[in-house]
Amino acid sequence: MSHYLAFLKKEVMEGFRTYKVLIMVLVFAAFGILSPLTAKMTPVLLDALAEEFTISLPEPAAIDSWTQFFKNIAQMGIIVVVIVFGGILATELSRGTLINMLTKGLSRVAVILSKYTYMVLIWTVCLLICFIITFAYTSYLWPNDEVRNLVFSVFCLWLFGVFILSILLFSATLVRGMSGCLLMTGGSIVVMLIISIWPAVEKYNPLSLASFNVQLLMDTYKVTDLFWSIGVAAVLSVIFVTTSIILFRKKQL
Amino acid sequence: MNILEIKSLYKSFGKHDVLTGLDMQVPEHSVYGFVGQNGSGKTTTMKIVLGLLRANQGEVYVCGEKASYGETKTNRHIGFLPDVPEFYNFMRPMEYLSLCREITGLTNKQISKRGEDLLTLVGLADDKRKIGGFSRGMKQRLGIAQALLNNPRLLICDEPTSALDPIGRKEILDILAAVKGRTTVVFSTHVLSDVERICDQVAVLHQGKLALSGTLAEIKASHRQGGYIIEFATIEEATSYAKAALLHLKTINVEQDKGTLIVKASDTRHAGDQLISLFANLQTVPLKFEVMEPTLEGLFTEVVQ
Numbered sequence: 302m303s304h305y306l307a308f309l310k311k312e313v314m315e316g317f318r319t320y321k322v323l324i325m326v327l328v329f330a331a332f333g334i335l336s337p338l339t340a341k342m343t344p345v346l347l348d349a350l351a352e353e354f355t356i357s358l359p360e361p362a363a364i365d366s367w368t369q370f371f372k373n374i375a376q377m378g379i380i381v382v383v384i385v386f387g388g389i390l391a392t393e394l395s396r397g398t399l400i401n402m403l404t405k406g407l408s409r410v411a412v413i414l415s416k417y418t419y420m421v422l423i424w425t426v427c428l429l430i431c432f433i434i435t436f437a438y439t440s441y442l443w444p445n446d447e448v449r450n451l452v453f454s455v456f457c458l459w460l461f462g463v464f465i466l467s468i469l470l471f472s473a474t475l476v477r478g479m480s481g482c483l484l485m486t487g488g489s490i491v492v493m494l495i496i497s498i499w500p501a502v503e504k505y506n507p508l509s510l511a512s513f514n515v516q517l518l519m520d521t522y523k524v525t526d527l528f529w530s531i532g533v534a535a536v537l538s539v540i541f542v543t544t545s546i547i548l549f550r551k552k553q554l
Numbered sequence: 555m556n557i558l559e560i561k562s563l564y565k566s567f568g569k570h571d572v573l574t575g576l577d578m579q580v581p582e583h584s585v586y587g588f589v590g591q592n593g594s595g596k597t598t599t600m601k602i603v604l605g606l607l608r609a610n611q612g613e614v615y616v617c618g619e620k621a622s623y624g625e626t627k628t629n630r631h632i633g634f635l636p637d638v639p640e641f642y643n644f645m646r647p648m649e650y651l652s653l654c655r656e657i658t659g660l661t662n663k664q665i666s667k668r669g670e671d672l673l674t675l676v677g678l679a680d681d682k683r684k685i686g687g688f689s690r691g692m693k694q695r696l697g698i699a700q701a702l703l704n705n706p707r708l709l710i711c712d713e714p715t716s717a718l719d720p721i722g723r724k725e726i727l728d729i730l731a732a733v734k735g736r737t738t739v740v741f742s743t744h745v746l747s748d749v750e751r752i753c754d755q756v757a758v759l760h761q762g763k764l765a766l767s768g769t770l771a772e773i774k775a776s777h778r779q780g781g782y783i784i785e786f787a788t789i790e791e792a793t794s795y796a797k798a799a800l801l802h803l804k805t806i807n808v809e810q811d812k813g814t815l816i817v818k819a820s821d822t823r824h825a826g827d828q829l830i831s832l833f834a835n836l837q838t839v840p841l842k843f844e845v846m847e848p849t850l851e852g853l854f855t856e857v858v859q
Contacts, residue, residue: 303659304656304657306656307653307656308657310653311642311653314644314645314649315642315644318644318645397636397638397639397640398640398641398642400606400636401634401636401639401640401641401654402653402654402657403606403625403629404604404606404629404632404634405629405654405658405700405703405704406625406627406629406657406658407657409624409625550624550625553607553608554601
């Protein structure tokens with residue numbers, strides 16, 4: 302436990318001093334501002350670009366802002382997270398900084414758990430910042446609009462991120478090097494995309510957590526329909542983290 | 555008591571055999587020079603001792619406890635300095651030592667005192683820079699400080715001097731010599747002058763086994779090839795002496811290099827007496843008459859070839 306806290310402290314310190322946390326917070330804050338802004342400005346922009354003929358667009362609403370939000374985070378947001386954290390184990394192993402710590406008796410379980418905690422922590426904070434900004438901005442621009450299941454929908458996206466991070470951690474313990482780790486994580490998302498073609502699997506696919514967020518807000522997708530995906534994502538996350546621990550304990554360094 | 559004992563250790567990477575039945579004993583309170591060519595398996599051996607690599611076969615005991623692969627309890631007795639120590643560049647030396655402290659489980663009071671002492675010992679006490687701005691030599695010194703933090707009974711250094719300039723090398727050797735009394739030091743190197751300077755035990759690793767081991771004095775004594783070096787002022791003197799010597803003593807072998815003669819004999823003691831009386835007979839006085847001492851370099855080359 303003391304190892305875990307000590308190493309977590311080191312991870313957080315590293316995040317701040319190497320500006321990784323700053324970069325991520327800025328990127329997510331930018332997403333937070335851009336989402337409502339894009340929703341508001343798109344019709345104005347299109348009007349200005351196409352003066353000679355009129356495009357009839359519906360008046361933008363809060364739902365458009367949230368559509369942008371979920372699109373940005375589920376795509377760019379996750380990509381930024383994966384790239385920033387892609388080297389979390391690989392750089393330490395290739396530079397040899399971890400060797401010193403391990404020969405001091407640092408428990409390998411603590412290494413894996415603290416790294417995972419750190420990633421989830423940063424992801425949570427960034428998502429929260431982005432959400433609060435979008436929420437404040439959206440309610441300022443469209444004070445009368447109401448969306449449903451907003452918190453649940455954001456929770457689903459958050460859980461999807463947590464799940465992706467567990468895959469990232471697993472890949473990092475399995476393969477050497479950052480590129481291999483990124484490739485494996487990307488590959489697993491592709492696999493989920495492919496299996497989402499079959500409607501029968503959709504119910505269990507963790508990817509659903511990041512693809513039906515807007516439908517949830519509009520109530521065209523039922524909350525209960527995602528329970529299986531939530532369960533699968535949660536169980537798989539635990540399995541991936543546990544397997545990472547087992548693999549890392551037996552890894553030749 | 556042996557602080558480190560390795561019993562018939564085997565390790566191969568794929569088809570490449572690195573260690574083939576290595577046996578090694580490091581007595582307590584010694585400075586143990588672990589010599590070998592590049593790629594002879596020094597680092598591999600150390601990594602196995604530290605549980606970072608899995609041996610194919612064989613056993614390792616540290617302070618009488620068996621070391622195992624992976625997380626090994628025996629590491630609490632060990633301080634390790636890797637060949638190119640890398641630290642978290644974003645930390646300051648004291649912060650790094652604090653992190654090490656939290657991991658080794660020392661209390662705060664012990665550490666701040668000990669941390670300062672160690673940083674003073676390695677000459678980094680006044681450095682408030684981040685580690686990222688350190689030179690290689692400074693990192694090496696910080697490496698020693700972190701390795702000594704938990705008062706280890708065994709300090710393992712992997713080629714601590716090989717990448718340093720002469721001053722950096724001297725500093726590291728001085729530090730190692732200074733901790734000699736407190737802890738046992740195993741240090742690998744291929745710089746033989748370093749070994750002669752601070753080690754009292756030497757082992758040469760060749761083809762996966764120890765080709766030579768023991769105290770420096772023992773090794774030299776056992777490899778003393780009975781012989782003498784005689785130096786004369788002129789080449790003529792040397793030549794006539796060599797002729798006379800060969801005539802008087804049948805069992806010797808004389809090599810001449812200008813005014814210097816190297817005389818090898820099977821019965822050194824007897825040959826020595828004869829050679830000295832020959833000076834009187836020939837009425838010559840040599841510039842120098844000395845017993846041949848094997849050099850570590852000579853021994854190393856001999857063993858490795």
